[in-house]
């Protein structure tokens with residue numbers, strides 16, 4: 001094989017997205033093009049510098065990476081005998097060059113698929129080719145968020161048309177009402193797993209329907225219904241056309257839940273009774289619910305639902321009321337909408353929330369579906385989310401960990417591996433932290449100069465650096481730190497104990513409240529006491545995410561409880577020695593042990609009846625945030641001994657590194673799914 005052929009093979013599989021050595025090869029081919037295309041290997045290869053390709057040293061490096069790739073692909077699966085899993089999700093966050101995600105749900109799905117590949121689970125993922133991508137964020141002079149969509153051209157990515165047995169492009173058909181719609185699909189190899197993305201952009205379709213799969217969470221409830229018909233029903237038909245065999249269908253969030261009805265249609269067509277068909281579907285399906293936010297659950301009004309589902313319903317042979325009953329808590333509640341989460345709960349044999357606390361919240365949320373049961377008997381468990389460490393761990397950190405402790409990739413979910421952090425000296429650990437902080441500040445300063453709103457920013461490589469980045473959904477309360485602007489300003493004005501904070505995040509284009517939050521933060525970058533110490537990084541994506549989670553000393557998370565189902569960004573920091581400062585919500589009550597970070601305010605109960613009115617809760621949490629910063633976080637960082645080392649802080653870092661990365665890794669999460677959810681439990 002020539003060097004070029006090997007590079008083509010590497011570029012054609014997203015394995016490179018969690019292997020920096022592979023990315024580095026493509027950067028060397030053409031650094032400008034690589035960077036301009038959000039670090040896209042295929043683009044760099046297309047514009048390759050021939051002299052680099054001809055360099056024997058380069059060829060040798062390609063050989064090495066290529067060998068590692070082949071070994072990975074052919075290696076013995078760690079999860080031998082795992083069930084063949086088909087995983088459905090509306091969004092997938094895999095890499096910044098392919099913006100098929102808006103936030104946590106997509107990132108989690110991407111991390112799940114990558115960890116399934118690492119473990120060798122026979123795994124197929126199904127989603128939509130969101131050609132318009134999630135938007136690029138920029139700002140007008142008033143600091144008001146603007147959005148721009150840059151179309152994804154499949155040719156510039158490792159995407160090829162899915163083909164049938166004869167090698168011909170394959171299509172499947174679904175009906176929207178009486179209107180047939182043809183779908184093609186794109187194949188994206190992701191390590192040892194495969195992702196298929198459905199696409200309605202075909203000549204054969206009416207013009208107005210060709211764009212249906214283009215946009216993520218935009219276009220209103222009716223488009224959402226149509227997209228979900230495509231994902232659930234079209235997705236299963238695609239798997240059939242591809243001849244993908246499945247033991248477990250994993251429904252990741254309610255968007256794809258129509259999949260259950262298509263499975264049922266198949267069974268009914270084979271002559272099973274409805275009861276038999278339902279039981280069979282339930283045996284195949286497991287369902288994960290991700291959000292305690294009521295608006296996060298798709299509900300479809302009766303009239304558009306009946307209209308769009310009509311053809312399919314006739315194929316099912318059900319009456320309108322019989323079909324609607326699958327999406328209603330109370331089947332007899334005439335006029336009540338069809339709820340996708342209810343469908344998922346009714347037709348899956350296992351259901352789970354995404355943290356221990358979230359499981360408890362979900363049981364309360366859906367208790368009314370099981371009126372004959374006590375709260376504890378509501379059949380919703382939990383599998384706590386985790387993150388794909390190879391994706392999120394900075395190259396400097398990867399090098400440090402392997403140099404100190406050996407094969408960190410293989411042992412990343414092993415507590416004994418992380419226990420070795422005990423053996424690192426305070427000095428070395430502090431230099432590790434300072435190096436990562438410095439790399440982030442360089443990145444941030446450079447990013448700032450290219451922003452639509454360049455801000456006054458004076459990075460200080462020795463200052464306590466806090467990060468806050470996530471979707472600007474209002475329940476996440478991004479500006480909570482500035483509730484009392486004078487008290488906040490005092491923290492930044494202290495020149496003996498300098499503080500800097502970096503923000504990033506996108507508001508949904510229709511979320512005025514979220515946009516106002518961003519505008520407020522951008523305005524505060526001009527405050528006389530804060531200026532230079534606060535930076536809003538534009539266009540939050542996976543690259544900015546990676547930089548922030550590796551460089552920040554403290555990760556701030558202050559959602560309004562109990563709306564954070566899990567949260568994952570705080571899980572990405574601990575391998576880098578970053579510390580969580582978080583409300584006791586989502587995953588944090590499981591992670592926090594009193595010595596590996598801080599909790600803002602009271603411990604969690606997760607009891608919905610304890611919730612206080614939002615204004616009251618916000619005020620109390622802001623007060624707790626100030627107190628924790630003033631009395632604990634800032635003093636501990638600056639309590640440095642004669643040699644300049646903050647011993648207590650370093651001890652806290654060590655504790656975080658020992659206790660968190662292995663427990664909140666995606667590998668542990670996928671193993672939990674395999675053991676606790678996918679396994680068919682036999683009655684004792």
Ligand SMILES: *Cc1c(COP(=O)(O)O)cnc(C)c1O
Pocket residue numbers: 102103104107469470471540541542545546566567568569570
């Ligand atoms: C990790 C991550 C998220 C999810 O963050 P939460 O903590 O769950 O809010 C969203 N976007 C990007 C780019 C991320 O890296």
